[in-house]
Amino acid sequence: MAKMTDATYPQCRIVPARFLNPETVEKLLNRLLEVGGIRKLVLNGQRIPPTVPYGPARGQPNPHPMRRVIRVGDQDVELQVQVGTILLELEDRAPIDGIRKACDEVFTKFPYSLSEGKFMKTQATVSDYAKYGPGADERILGTTDPKSRGGPLIIQGTK
Template sequence: MTEATYPQCRIVPARFLNPETVESLLTRILEIGGIRRLVLNGPRLPATIPYGPARGKPNPHPMRKVIRVGDQDMELQVHVGTILLELEDRSYIDPIRQACDEVFVNFPYGFSEGTFIKRQATVSDYAKYGPDADELILGMTDPKSRSGPLIIQGTK
């Protein structure tokens, strides 16, 4: 049996992104369509301060905001530095690159193709979700996370 391989892309801006920039880029990418999976990577922005003398107090970080992506509101839990995409087919790569060119006009970014999201269940996936996990969340598990990945329904 031949298993389908979906192309993957990595977008790496030259700086960490503001929530408004993330919202603008994700909105444009979702309008293009063809996204199977999307991962936002960057340093974690905890809701409460995890250690030190202010431990347990609210963390008023200006980059932890609620953004609107498609028809959903989502709270950014990371300061976005890298965006990983898995696409339905290669025809979506050029429109996504064009969307990046339109959003990232003031600073450079890197755009590469390759394998960035695991395609098979990891030990962390098995431990967290069991043997019957949804294939769309495989390889996207953060072992330290108490919740699973946020699923955003694309607009079609």
């Protein structure tokens, strides 16, 4: 149960009308970093596997132009999906205008929608429990697939 002292952080969702190229994602994320005030960020989309997952060509390498490493801040991020939705958790509501401005700058060829709501999980699920145990850090819940081996990527801010 949530305690009275628990802070609730505002969350946002950016849905562009098209699936994004890695270059656009790189541009947007760097703009968002400039805006700041973001606690968590999740890139959602269709997964692009490194090898062909099934069919007669199963196991063969799957070169894909949308699966590549992008540079965000001073970190390299390997995209595993073709980004379709971006989820954000913010420190407070102040950066939302900045985020909207950043989106307006990046998404010039097609529309997007920016909505405020609740989009990430706040409690550990059974999968989270199996992976992280009883004392899971709430900050990493919902940022990464608990079934994958990789963890979330931490980009150091100015704080």
